[in-house]
Amino acid sequence: MSERRRYAVAGAGARAEMFVRALTLDHAGTAELVAFADVNPARMAAHNRWLTELGARPVPAYAAAEFTAMLAKERVDEVLVTSMDSTHAHYVVAALDAGCDVITEKPMTVDADGCRRILDAVERTGRRVSVAFNYRFNPLHEAVREVLASGEIGEIGSVHFEWLLDVRHGADYFRRWHRDKANSGGLLVHKSGHHFDLVNWWLGAAPERVYADGRLFFYGESGRRHGYARDYLRAHDDPAAEGDPFALRLRDNPRMKELYLDAEAEDGYRRDVNVFAPGVTIEDDLAVLVRYDTGATMTYHLTAYAPWEGYRVMVNGSRGRLELEVVESDHVSPAGANEVKGAAIHGVTEAQEKGHASLTVHPFWAPPRELPLPAAYSRTGHGGADTRMTAVLFGAEKDPMHRSATARDGTLALLTGLAANRSLETGLPVRVADLLDLP
DSSP: OOOOEEEEEEOOSTTHHHHHHIIIIISTTTEEEEEEEESOHHHHHHHHHHHHHTTOOOOOEEEGGGHHHHHHHTTOSEEEEOSOGGGHHHHHHHHHHTTOEEEEESSSOSSHHHHHHHHHHHHHHOOOEEEEOGGGGSHHHHHHHHHHHHTTTOSEEEEEEEEEEETTHHHHTTSSGGGSHHHHOOHHHHTHHHHHHHHHHHHTOOEEEEEEEEEOOSSTTHHHHHTOOOSOSBSTTOGGGTTOTTOOOGGGOHHHHHHTGGGHHHHOOOSOBOTTSSOOOSOSEEEEEEEETTSOEEEEEEEEEESSEEEEEEEEESSEEEEEEEEEESSOOGGGTTSOTTTTSTTTSOOSSOOEEEEEEEETTSOOEEEOOOTTOOSSHHHHHHHHHHHHHTTSSOOTTOOSEEHHHHHHHHHHHHHHHHHHHHSSOEEGGGTOOOO
16 A cells, blocks of 8 residues: 655644545545644644544644744645635745645735746746635536537637625625735635636636726725624624624634634734724725637626625527526525634535525527536535545546646636736736736
């Protein structure tokens, strides 16, 4: 039997748990978790305690400053980067230079400089970077790719893509580090990067020119104009947060309490900031127009304060039209308003509200044809994508659909978001090649 591949995790926040569980429960025969690295020892201790709940042994925990030394000491083969977005490039480049392969959470990084450093390190070292774009592994999204690749709706002329984050999920980006664009790149990089990557993958295309418009309409200090703002900085132990549907109750979720509330003394990070408090530098309502190298265009809109969660995609072709609609939750129930989507295990918990999905082909001169939902589709784990993605990333399954995103794929998705951000600043269309010329 071959020796198990050795993995380390850089970044011990909530997103790390999905990968840790997959390594421990699903791929223990071929993969082994050997270390954590993070700025906060209490969060690493929480993950190690959870490992014991899974029947596994705790692993060594290293301070972030010891990351490179950890790679050598623990003989790490591959690094999982699940830290704050703005730190991704640091960990990815250091791991590549140490001779490791890397799996990084999206976005690959948050700026063109970090992106260039990663691409240079890949070329210099010959090591591999995979970006965890789990939406590619959603069976519904695989079905869309198969229909488009079949030519059933012909040559693609345009795409319209609308994504709605409800007032539970969308609000959560405005109470944590994501609210600062320096940390996350804003929603066009952190969240929409998923969607931009999907369209690149579906069309086999690369973005050439981007125009965007948007604003902070609902959250931040705009909340006072809409009548939602309350005068508290963070929800924990503040009477002003009582009864506020936008307040996160960290104490009510044991996982979140241990991972964040109990870890505050180490670094001062607060997970439950008032979504209407000052200091938000990201937008919550965004419109984007993209032209691709195939000649196709995309109109895209992200709303982060919707009453329901889901998305609609319409693809127009020379022989017909494809329509995808996914309602993940048709409303936010009062009982669930204060929860975090998926609790501490991101995307695993199914919403208590109702949802549905449909995929329809509209050919010319024929009735529309609704396609059956793939058997593997699920309302949990991002449509069943997380389990399918980790099976490929950890080498348990082949990938004939080329779903595993490379550093180049991560770059193309990132550049769409960065160009959109630049357009927001200038009010002008932006050529992607002016940000980073990717051969």
